[in-house]
Amino acid sequence: xxxxxxxxxxxxxxxxxxxxxxxxxxxxxxxxxxxxxxxxxxxxxxxxxxxxxxxxxxxxxxxxxxxxxxxxxxxxxxxxxxxxxxxxxxxxxxxxxxxxxxxxxxxxxxxxxxxxxxxxxxxxxxxxxxxxxxxxxxxxxxxxxxxxxxxxxxxxxxxxxxxxxxxxxxxxxxxxxxxxxxxxxxxxxxxxxxxxxxxxxxxxxxxxxxxxxxxxxxxxxxxxxxxxxxxxxxxxxxxxxxxxxxxxxxxxxxxxxxxxxxxxxxxxxxxxxxxxxxxxxxxxxxxxxxxxxxxxxxxxxxxxxxxxxxxxxxxxxxxxxxxx
Numbered sequence: 001x002x003x004x005x006x007x008x009x010x011x012x013x014x015x016x017x018x019x020x021x022x023x024x025x026x027x028x029x030x031x032x033x034x035x036x037x038x039x040x041x042x043x044x045x046x047x048x049x050x051x052x053x054x055x056x057x058x059x060x061x062x063x064x065x066x067x068x069x070x071x072x073x074x075x076x077x078x079x080x081x082x083x084x085x086x087x088x089x090x091x092x093x094x095x096x097x098x099x100x101x102x103x104x105x106x107x108x109x110x111x112x113x114x115x116x117x118x119x120x121x122x123x124x125x126x127x128x129x130x131x132x133x134x135x136x137x138x139x140x141x142x143x144x145x146x147x148x149x150x151x152x153x154x155x156x157x158x159x160x161x162x163x164x165x166x167x168x169x170x171x172x173x174x175x176x177x178x179x180x181x182x183x184x185x186x187x188x189x190x191x192x193x194x195x196x197x198x199x200x201x202x203x204x205x206x207x208x209x210x211x212x213x214x215x216x217x218x219x220x221x222x223x224x225x226x227x228x229x230x231x232x233x234x235x236x237x238x239x240x241x242x243x244x245x246x247x248x249x250x251x252x253x254x255x256x257x258x259x260x261x262x263x264x265x266x267x268x269x270x271x272x273x274x275x276x277x278x279x280x281x282x283x284x285x286x287x288x289x290x291x292x293x294x295x296x297x298x299x300x301x302x303x304x305x306x307x308x309x310x311x312x313x314x315x316x317x318x319x320x321x322x323x324x
Contacts (some may be wrong), residue, residue: 001017001018001019001020001021001088001089001090002015002016002017002019002088002089002303002304002324003015003016003019003063003085003087003088003089003303004016004063004064004065004085004087004088004303004306004322005019005061005062005063005064005085006047006048006061006062006064007061009048009059010048012307012310012311013047013064013087013306013307013310014306014307015303015304015305015306015307019063019088021088021089021090022084022090022091022092023092024092028094028095028096029083029092029093029094029095030072030073030092030093030094030095031073031090031091031092032068032070032071032072032073032078032080032090032091032092032093033070033071033089033090034068034069034070034086034087034088034089034090034091034324035068035069035070035071035077035107035111035323035324036068036069036107036108036110036111036300036321036322036323036324037065037067037068037069037086037087037111037321037322037324038067038108038111038112038115038298038319038320038321038322039065039309039310039319039320039321039322040066040115040319041240041242042066042115042266043064043065043066044310044311046064046066047064062085063084063085063086063087063088063091064085064087065082065085065086065087065088065091065322066081066082066085066086067079067080067081067082067086067111067114067115068080068082068086068087068091068093068111069101069107069108069110069111070086070091070093076100077100077101077107077110078093078098078099078100078101079098079099079101079110079111079113079114079282079286080093080094080097080098080099081093081094081097081098087303087306087322087324088324089324096278097274097278098278099114099278099282099283099286100283100286101286102286102287102289102290103290104290104291105286105289105290107323108298108300108321108323109289109296109298110286110289111321112144112296112298112319112321113148113282113285113286113289113294113296114282114285115145116144116145116147116148116149116296116319117148117152117277117281117282117285118277119145119148119149119211119239119240119264120145120148120149120152120153120209120239121152121156121277121281121285122264122269122273122277122281123149123209123237123239123264124136124149124152124153124156124207124209125156125281126264126269126273127235127237127262127263127264127268128206128207128209128235128237129235130153130156130157130158130206130207131157131206132156132157132158132159133157133158133159134157134158134159134206134207135158135159135160135161135162135203135204135205135206135207136153136158136160136161136162136205136206136207136208136209137161137162137163137164137196137205137207137208137209137220138150138153138161138162138163138164138179138208138209138211139164139208139209139210139211139212139216139217139220140164140165140210140211140212140216140240140242141163141164141165141171141174141179141211142163142165142166142167142170142171142174142316142317143165143211143242143317144296144317144318144319145211145239145240146163146165146211146317147174147177147295147296147317148294148296149209149211150163150174150177150178150179151177151178151294151295153178153207153209154178155288158207160180160181160203161178161179161180161181162179162180162181162182162183162196162199162205163179163181163182163183164182164183164184164185164192164212164216165182165184165185166184166185166186167315167316167317168184168186169316170315170316170317171184173316177295181199183195183196185212185216189219192216192219192223193219193222193223194223196219196220196223196224197223200223200224200232204232204234205224205232205234206232206233206234206235207234207235207236207237208220208224208234208235208236208237209237209239210236210237210238210239210240211239211240211242212240212241212242212243213238213240213241213242213243213244213245213247214241214242214243214244214245214246214247215243215244215247216243217238217243217247218247218248218249220236221236221247221249221253221259222250222253224253224257224259225250225252225253225256225257226256226257226258227256228256230258231256231257231258231259232258233258233259233260234257234258234259234260235259235260235262236259236260236261236262237261237262237263237264238261238262238263238264239263239264239265296319297316297317297318297319298318298319298320298321299314299318299319299320299321300321300323301320301321301322301323302322302323303322303323303324306322
């Protein structure tokens, strides 16, 4: 079968036309025909062997990709998590972890939405426990998942949404998606911190959803630092680390501020949370997409071009999609 395969750890995926097709084993497994796969940072990290979820894997040639929009044997269109790599003509899925795709949702949109929803809805609902009327700061909101997070936060009842980002053009466009305030990360540290402090003093920040981490997280945490008086509780959730995996965190920030820091990602979610994702959150998100209430953009490329596009950045918060 045609597939995108990593043969050696650290190499780019290669397009091959004769890779062995996977074989279903067990009643819960289904062999499906893949139509489209969205390329996420997670896929790139796992394909290179750098993601924490691959640390105990025995390396061997493998098809890349972790989920897909696909077609069952009877023609039913579904989004599913792959038990085998998904950037290939055929893949194995778990029949208990698939979601029907509405007719009005394209394969490209269907495969792109779920990772963004996982990276936003699970953080907002299960880590931050968002409540109607709260103020949410989304750090790194100009990326694909950040844009979805704005829309999800508004859907879950956020009264005020603050969005940060480096891409000035994309940052301005976030107002139309639901952001109330935008903060440019191209400003110097003091200006970023001052902008956050002003908003926090006027409308206390209840939740931070952070896709960036690194030095920018340090600026935000320092801006939220208390002065010894009673402070407003802020739930800070790290979802990604695009600006670096480590930060310097002063003990005085934690001692002077009513702040809760947690993470949302593979390994942190419970079985019940994943069950809710598959059976409630994703079907609802697909329905929003079908009625154009949830807005996303994709850049579609054919499988044969996988080697040329794998490391090309996609700008303006769009998602790269491989069509099979």
